[in-house]
Amino acid sequence: MTGLGERWLTAAYRGDAWLAALRPLEALYRLAVRRRAAAYASGRKAVWQAPVPVIVVGNVTLGGTGKSPLVAWLARHLAEQGWSPGILSRGYGGRSEHYPLLLDASTPVTACGDEPRMLADQTGLPVVVDPDRPRGARRLLEAGCDILLGDDGLQHLALGRDLELVVVDGRRGLGNGRCLPAGPLREPLSRLDRVDALVINGTPAFTPPPGAHAMALEPAAWRRLGDGQRRPLSPLPFEGAVHAIAGIGHPPRFFATLADQGVEAIPHAFADHHHYTADDLVFGDDRPLVMTAKDAVKCRGLAPDESWVLEVEAQPDAAFRAWLAQRLDALSSSYPTPGEARATN
The missing domain is CATH 3.40.50 (Rossmann fold)
Known part of the structure; x- marks a missing residue:
């Protein structure tokens, strides 16, 4: 984001009054978001459902919230529980000559992007970069993964998901509650009513919604x-x-x-x-x-x-860990064994 963009983002989180002039554009943005979501929900746009559980971690705001550290924690936690997780990313900032791109130790950051490279180094687990999320997910299945984690995957609706986790920065919160360009929201606040878990990173400077979980970096x-x-x-x-x-x-x-x-x-x-x-x-x-x-x-x-x-x-709180354990138990009984999943891919 440019210096001008950073100043705008600061104003959006602060709720500066001049942003009210952008509300007509916000209305058009909201309409586009609503139509896009409806197209996937109605089947006019295809949604591919993997034969293994899919957990997406994302945010509804622009700017960093701490989602990638949570993805790294989830990946390590799942591996400790006996799963074979794989991480799927868009690879923002990188450009590869071919996709899907399965990272190895020699994959340059210029090809895969900084966050996928960081996640691969931190976890030692399969990481695939692909702008086409369903195609990337299939590559992770070929690599032997039996559960998939979508980093920054909330708005990538072409890939079906079993759990949606949203991370919010505790200090900045949800800004002025407005969508782009009148505020920092990628989607209206009502989107939070449909996610499975809301995770607040750090001590909140606002009143969190009921049921929100806490996380610390x-x-x-x-x-x-x-x-x-x-x-x-x-x-x-x-x-x-x-x-x-x-x-x-x-x-x-x-x-x-x-x-x-x-x-x-x-x-x-x-x-x-x-x-x-x-x-x-x-x-x-x-x-x-x-x-x-x-x-x-x-x-x-x-x-x-x-x-x-x-x-x-x-470090997610104990309540989140308990909630996750219950949901993973339910998912493990809802899907075929890893070998069967790969056979149906």
């Missing part, structure tokens, strides 16, 4: 970018002030996390999915550089030697 470790060496959170692996970069949906969240860890950071915010160059990482001194895991996949080979990644992990 907890720092886990420091990782040196160059050699992958991991260090505990304390003591800090560097001394003095550092430069901090964040090319994510909501950079202030990362800078606040650094402050909570006692890091004296000089912040440098970049647009979400920013393509870094070496010049972006030169600040005229020899202070260490810290960044998010999402930035790290694009800064390999560019960042100075003393560069550190703050690894964070999603």
Whole structure:
């Protein structure tokens, strides 16, 4: 998002009065969203249903909410429970010569996008990138997956789903409650009435709807970018002030996390999915550089030697874990065995 776009997004979350002038355009946007949803619901547009459970994780707002860390947690949790999960992504910011693209250790971030590369590195599980979600889902089935996770999949209605999870940033909430371009919503607030779970990331600055679950992004470790060496959170692996970069949906969240860890950071915010160059990482001194895991996949080979990644992990509340266990039990009895599922693909 450009600097102008960032200023607009800030105004949308703040509820600036001048956005009222955009409400006629908002009405047209809402109409388009409603017609599109109706086309899929009526069968005028095809919906492909996988022969295995599908869980989509998304948001109804623009800007970062913490959905990708939740996808990583879900993938690891499902693997621990005996499932063989696969992650499906659009691959925003990447461009491949062919799709579906099943990531391996050598897949460049320029081909797959930063979030899929990050998720593959963090989980070690199959990740497929494809603008055509049903086609990508079929590739995950071929890879042996028996449950699929759609990262940022809420609005991709061509792929049927069993569970819809929506993540909302606790600090920014739902903004002024208006749809684009008069507000930050991708879909009207009524969409939340039809999802299976609403997860609030961080302490909410608003009153959450009844039944909403809580999630925290907890720092886990420091990782040196160059050699992958991991260090505990304390003591800090560097001394003095550092430069901090964040090319994510909501950079202030990362800078606040650094402050909570006692890091004296000089912040440098970049647009979400920013393509870094070496010049972006030169600040005229020899202070260490810290960044998010999402930035790290694009800064390999560019960042100075003393560069550190703050690894964070999603921690959903106990109520969410219990709810998920119940839903997974129900899903496991509703689908064929993995071998049968692949045979019917």
